[in-house]
Amino acid sequence: MKFGILKSKIEKVLLESYSNNTFKNELKNFKTNVLDKKNIAKIFYLYDELNSKKGLNESYVNDYIHECITIYENSLNKIKSSDLQILKNWVNKVETTNEYENIDNLFSNDVLTIESRIKSKKIIAESLKRPRPIEKEIVKLPMSTMISVANKTIQNYMESLNESEKKELIKFLNSDDSELKNNFDSLKEGVLNKLENLKEGSDSETMNRINETINKVSAEKYDKLTYFKLKGLKENL
Numbered sequence: 001m002k003f004g005i006l007k008s009k010i011e012k013v014l015l016e017s018y019s020n021n022t023f024k025n026e027l028k029n030f031k032t033n034v035l036d037k038k039n040i041a042k043i044f045y046l047y048d049e050l051n052s053k054k055g056l057n058e059s060y061v062n063d064y065i066h067e068c069i070t071i072y073e074n075s076l077n078k079i080k081s082s083d084l085q086i087l088k089n090w091v092n093k094v095e096t097t098n099e100y101e102n103i104d105n106l107f108s109n110d111v112l113t114i115e116s117r118i119k120s121k122k123i124i125a126e127s128l129k130r131p132r133p134i135e136k137e138i139v140k141l142p143m144s145t146m147i148s149v150a151n152k153t154i155q156n157y158m159e160s161l162n163e164s165e166k167k168e169l170i171k172f173l174n175s176d177d178s179e180l181k182n183n184f185d186s187l188k189e190g191v192l193n194k195l196e197n198l199k200e201g202s203d204s205e206t207m208n209r210i211n212e213t214i215n216k217v218s219a220e221k222y223d224k225l226t227y228f229k230l231k232g233l234k235e236n237l
Contacts, residue, residue, distance in 0.1 A: 002104040003047065003107070004047065004101055005098045005100075006087060006088070007044055007099075007100055008096050008100060009091035009094040010030065011099070012091075012223060013094055015225055016223055016224070029090055037079070039075040039076070040075075040084075042071065043072060043076065046075075047100050047103050049068065050065070050124055050128070051099075051100060051103065052127075052128075053132055053133060055129070055131045055132050057129075058129065061125045061128050064128065065106070069106065069107065073107075096221070097220075101120075102124055103124065105119075165232075180222075180227050184222040187227065187231060187234065188218075188220065191234045192214060192217055192218065194234060195210055195213055195217070
């Protein structure tokens with residue numbers, strides 16, 4: 001299992017535990033199996049750093065990426081296979097998309113993936129060169145700062161919302177999800193139907209983007225954050 005997939009699964013576990021009242025137990029697992037394991041924590045930190053906008057200069061960004069690769073390789077060699085197996089067992093049944101696919105590609109040493117590695121490196125470099133987001137007052141999820149490395153995906157999504165949407169999301173995450181589960185397939189079908197209708201009269205580039213979105217939506221599994229995103233997508237199509 002690649003670290004990007006593993007990290008995505010752990011972040012989903014922490015997010016869902018917040019609404020399922022199992023947060024303390026999952027936080028304990030995270031502290032024991034990630035934060036207390038120096039080299040695993042270091043790799044998770046690298047993934048967050050490479051997934052951030054930093055406003056780096058063109059002349060500096062390649063050196064920065066190279067240094068991250070070196071730290072990753074040195075840290076990976078010091079991780080016990082038994083510690084990785086514990087992490088895999090913890091999130092084995094979790095289904096989610098890989099939020100860090102480009103970083104996984106960057107760190108890959110498979111000679112058959114050289115082309116995708118170069119492409120991913122360019123995407124990461126462009127992201128690192130983008131200016132840091134302007135700090136603004138936001139509605140924060142009530143999570144301990146000790147898991148800031150793990151809730152990066154959630155926080156980044158929160159920052160893309162306006163204040164009313166943030167409040168709606170927090171209220172949404174605290175709601176009972178039994179009815180949402182029952183409505184999820186219907187919601188997903190409604191989104192897919194709207195996307196199919198958008199194909200009519202679209203140019204080839206737009207058509208490709210629509211098809212990519214259709215494939216992604218089709219593969220989505222239920223959780224509250226995914227439901228919230230699909231609900232917003234349907235309302236804006």
